[in-house]
Amino acid sequence: MKLDSFYVETYRGLKEVQLENFTDINVFVGKNNSGKTSLLEAMVLSGLFDNAQQMITTLVSRYQKVSIDRVSTMFDINDERKKIGLKHCLYDENTKEHVQIDTDIVSAEKTESTQQEEGIREIRQLVLRLEYNTCCRETKKKQKAVFRIDFWQEGAALTIRSGRRKSSDTLTRVPCQFVAFSRFDGTDYLLNALDEILEQGKRADLVEALQIFDESIQNFEIIGEERDIKIIRDGDNAPLSVYDYGNGMYKAFYIASAALLSENGILLIDEIEAGIHREALEKFVRYLGQLCQKKKIQMFVTTHSLETLDLLLQSCQQADRVNDLTVYNIRNTKEKTTARRYSGQKLKDLRTEIGLDVR
Amino acid sequence: MDIYMIMTEGYTDCALAEAVLQKYMGYCQYRAKGDMPVCLQKLVGVYPGELGELEPKDMPHFYHKGESAVMVKTAKGFSEIAKKLVLVMDAVLSAGDDDSAVKGVFIICDADLSPGMSNWQKLEADLEIMDGVELDREKGRISYEGLDLCYKIHQIPQKGEGAVEKLLLGMLGKIEPGLAECAGNYRSQIMDERFERLHRSWAKDRKVQEFYADKVQLGAALAVLKPDRPVGYAVKDCLVDSKKKQELMEIEEFQSLYQRLNDWLGEEAEQRTR
Numbered sequence: 001m002k003l004d005s006f007y008v009e010t011y012r013g014l015k016e017v018q019l020e021n022f023t024d025i026n027v028f029v030g031k032n033n034s035g036k037t038s039l040l041e042a043m044v045l046s047g048l049f050d051n052a053q054q055m056i057t058t059l060v061s062r063y064q065k066v067s068i069d070r071v072s073t074m075f076d077i078n079d080e081r082k083k084i085g086l087k088h089c090l091y092d093e094n095t096k097e098h099v100q101i102d103t104d105i106v107s108a109e110k111t112e113s114t115q116q117e118e119g120i121r122e123i124r125q126l127v128l129r130l131e132y133n134t135c136c137r138e139t140k141k142k143q144k145a146v147f148r149i150d151f152w153q154e155g156a157a158l159t160i161r162s163g164r165r166k167s168s169d170t171l172t173r174v175p176c177q178f179v180a181f182s183r184f185d186g187t188d189y190l191l192n193a194l195d196e197i198l199e200q201g202k203r204a205d206l207v208e209a210l211q212i213f214d215e216s217i218q219n220f221e222i223i224g225e226e227r228d229i230k231i232i233r234d235g236d237n238a239p240l241s242v243y244d245y246g247n248g249m250y251k252a253f254y255i256a257s258a259a260l261l262s263e264n265g266i267l268l269i270d271e272i273e274a275g276i277h278r279e280a281l282e283k284f285v286r287y288l289g290q291l292c293q294k295k296k297i298q299m300f301v302t303t304h305s306l307e308t309l310d311l312l313l314q315s316c317q318q319a320d321r322v323n324d325l326t327v328y329n330i331r332n333t334k335e336k337t338t339a340r341r342y343s344g345q346k347l348k349d350l351r352t353e354i355g356l357d358v359r
Numbered sequence: 360m361d362i363y364m365i366m367t368e369g370y371t372d373c374a375l376a377e378a379v380l381q382k383y384m385g386y387c388q389y390r391a392k393g394d395m396p397v398c399l400q401k402l403v404g405v406y407p408g409e410l411g412e413l414e415p416k417d418m419p420h421f422y423h424k425g426e427s428a429v430m431v432k433t434a435k436g437f438s439e440i441a442k443k444l445v446l447v448m449d450a451v452l453s454a455g456d457d458d459s460a461v462k463g464v465f466i467i468c469d470a471d472l473s474p475g476m477s478n479w480q481k482l483e484a485d486l487e488i489m490d491g492v493e494l495d496r497e498k499g500r501i502s503y504e505g506l507d508l509c510y511k512i513h514q515i516p517q518k519g520e521g522a523v524e525k526l527l528l529g530m531l532g533k534i535e536p537g538l539a540e541c542a543g544n545y546r547s548q549i550m551d552e553r554f555e556r557l558h559r560s561w562a563k564d565r566k567v568q569e570f571y572a573d574k575v576q577l578g579a580a581l582a583v584l585k586p587d588r589p590v591g592y593a594v595k596d597c598l599v600d601s602k603k604k605q606e607l608m609e610i611e612e613f614q615s616l617y618q619r620l621n622d623w624l625g626e627e628a629e630q631r632t633r
Contacts, residue, residue: 306405306407307408310407310408313407314407329453331455340452340453342449346449349442349446350446350449350450351406351407352406352407353442353443353446354402354404354443354446354447354450355403355404355405355406356401356402356404356405356446356449356450356453357401357405358453
């Protein structure tokens with residue numbers, strides 16, 4: 001299953017932006033606040049995830065502290081205008097079918113109460129319902145699913161629970177991972193990902209990825225009650241915690257784990273180059289490109305770095321798959337959002353013949 | 360600000376166009392990128408380190424006068440003109456709202472041999488088959504993904520066959536007649552049949568060999584004028600002499616080129632835009 005196209009009628013600052021003809025590697029570039037990260041978030045919200053916790057983590061990841069008020073503002077529940085309108089189209093290469101999924105917020109109900117038991121406690125609840133309407137272009141088969149997210153706040157403590165979809169929706173189950181470092185400290189997220197990696201027997205694949213950053217790495221373990229991630233290296237007396245390394249290694253764990261869990265699915269990476277040195281970036285980009293091709297992963301990344309863009313282009317060119325790369329330049333004004341598309345070949349010509357900075 | 364683009368076939372006609380702009384039409388060269396309009400800044404190349412970093416890059420030059428700005432760029436070959444023009448239009452479009460200031464493109468190419476289709480007809484045909492390009496030959500307009508520009512193609516020479524070297528040799532005759540005569544004698548010696556093997560390495564057709572002989576003759580003279588610099592500097596600094604405009608205007612081809620550039624970019628054009 002691959003994402004074929006994506007339309008955002010409205011989400012945060014994005015307005016009526018149509019993105020079409022996605023390829024295997026898709027890069028969003030643009031100025032700050034153009035909406036690149038919002039596009040990745042919108043993709044998550046539009047129903048690609050089958051894991052509710054991941055969806056919620058993604059949605060709240062841009063904030064340091066989450067509360068019901070924050071979520072209310074995010075979805076603007078007091079505003080009568082439409083808050084979210086998303087449409088994505090998936091293409092199944094096996095059945096040659098296109099499945100379009102429309103996402104709307106059905107309702108957002110907020111309640112507040114005060115409980116007298118065990119002292120006075122203020123309890124607030126927000127129930128968000130997202131509706132997914134799916135339709136197969138070829139067979140005309142339609143399905144509807146409603147996804148419920150409960151936000152429950154007692155005092156300062158916030159609990160998020162996901163509800164079940166009312167109907168099973170096998171058409172939209174796509175393995176999907178979203179990685180955004182600049183936003184949150186996702187140790188739990190990383191640990192969960194590592195647990196899944198180990199369960200799937202992909203330890204060796206992950207070690208291979210980490211060796212791009214440090215050739216002496218032999219293995220990793222999760223140790224102790226606090227579940228510290230330890231890295232075992234040649235020549236070290238004792239394993240080091242991942243936190244003893246710089247941000248680049250921490251990030252390598254994230255991206256590599258996410259990539260390995262996205263087999264036959266979709267990988268979304270925000271600011272892929274942040275925290276990674278140029279030398280490691282070149283090898284890492286090549287590794288990701290090869291992994292995505294081997295494991296049939298469709299990748300969507302955002303970047304501010306022309307160097308990263310050139311490395312992606314170089315990697316695709318060396319693998320003789322230049323047209324598997326597409327770049328979208330996102331531009332956002334008060335009136336509209338636009339996306340200017342460059343195919344891999346066009347990007348190559350623009351970069352090498354006239355040195356155009358496409359960001 | 361109104362922005363125009365000049366695209367040339369090669370380095371020598373690029374140097375010639377720039378020299379005319381500066382010496383006879385009062386245009387000044389931009390020296391700082393930040394001083395230029397945004398869409399021209401986009402045309403200052405930032406080339407990738409990995410993909411062909413050792414290949415020479417032809418950076419355009421940028422000029423301004425009053426409320427007009429001009430980019431002059433070589434396509435490095437006739438067959439590259441259409442492709443490079445489309446890429447430049449992509450660059451203009453990537454600048455966003457500023458693209459509305461770009462008014463048109465002026466293409467300078469050689470006439471070469473003219474059996475059948477002329478070069479400007481071939482160029483129009485090349486442009487028409489580029490993805491996304493629409494050409495209105497009658498109105499002289501080219502549009503690409505919403506960008507609509509006027510275009511003009513100027514062949515050198517306007518009449519007959521040849522290339523820009525013929526014009527430059529004529530200019531040499533006006534500026535340095537003695538040197539022109541020496542270069543002519545040198546050409547005669549080089550074109551002697553004892554060098555036939557070398558002539559055949561240039562081209563099989565005798566007429567095309569004569570075009571290359573023009574380049575040899577001109578190159579020899581320009582090397583004397585500026586021994587330590589590429590030929591473009593000799594064209595700009597020596598052949599287009601600011602004190603010899605009257606003499607150069609006696610050359611029909613030079614007058615034709617100057618007149619067309621002036622019509623398009625010069626005083627009359629400025630008055631039209633006010």
